Amino acid sequence: MPTAAPGSARGQRLYRDRGVVLRSIKLGEADRIVTLMSEGHGKVRAVAKGIRKTGSKFGGRLEPATHVAFQCHRGRELDVVTQVETIDAHRALREHYGCLTHAVSMLEAVDQVALEREPDPALYRMLERALRTLAEQPSPAVSTAFFWKLLSLEGFHPVVDQCTRCGGPAPFRAWDLRAGGVCCGACVLGGRPMAPGTAETIARIVGGGLAGVLADPPDDRVLGEVERLAVASLEFHSERRLKSASLR
């Protein structure tokens, strides 16, 4: 099946796209409602009929984190999946508990911020690349970096080069969730204290230096701090709890 863009010769009700499966919930006896982050149609919710039967033509292709080419029939509220082909099943993610929980956190975060039927190709590409990177380099830094980049993409780029309250220079001692950036020693009141090296690591990640962070990761304490701040910032701005973060 070609991985063509939106629309089709048979009118607007049938469309093809590529996407990453974000989640799937049971529906009735043998169906599931799958949520996909697609390239051309934004977040799509569609019914996969008979998928829970062992002889289903969809098989395991619509499991979360799978990158697929799909065809859907547009419905009023829910679309109906008619064909699916796997582009990348990310098998490495499924066979390592740590990787799986990090991948699921990224999927949940995208599910929270993406809008239904609002195309966001940048978000789709970022998720797809992050899953591929996580499968190749299983490190908690990948999902942490994904969260920071997601915040940046959604308009909450972290401020790490000057104090968010007084504009003062480093060293920075705390993080202000509301302002979305660092605080210097004089403005630390009310901020979340952070370990030395945290701001520098966040700056490297959002500044295009993720490869460097993966090759030369900071110590576990700093990485843990960067991860906790990323989750807290994401939850603060999305106003929703990232449920899967507690299992990481």
Place this chain on the structure above:
Amino acid sequence: MASVYEGPIQALIDELGRLPGVGPKSAQRIAFHLLKIPPEDVARLATTIVEAKRQVTWCRRCFNFATGDLCTYCLDERRDRTVCCVVEEARDIVAVERTHEFHGSYHVLQGAIAPIEGVGPEQLRIKELLARIGDEGITEVILATNPNIEGEATAMYLARLCKPLEIRVTRLASGLPVGGDLEYADEITLGRALEGRRDL
């Protein structure tokens, strides 16, 4: 649906509508069916529901449904207590039993790790499983959780916990469904089927 019926009729429709898979229309249809049938039939249904709820509990050992302290599988002395098949739900036991291939004991986790739903290991009967492994001399644990992302996560988590206990930890094989078409097999299933191929 707005309340359009007399008090007790609407109350019945509302209660039936709370059941899984029963929508407002189905609830209305069942309610009117119940109102039409003889009173003794309705009384028998009501008594059956109340009795089932009163008598059925969880098996103290494996957390399957039971009408006493232990379920039928735990009471059966002929079953091999050294092998334990771990399943997500009590209904999965019935699926395994239908194969007539397994004669060991069971353990029901009462769910699976579902990170996106916020269901973690502490909400499952994992502590109880680990206690059984120590107390009952279990030498093999068969992880028969569903082959989806939640089931795989649960199996990997359990395998990690069981490995240091120096017991055999196995996972149900993945492969092609009997009667299915090879061309419809997804890549993961077919890949695993190839990995687990057997000599003939």
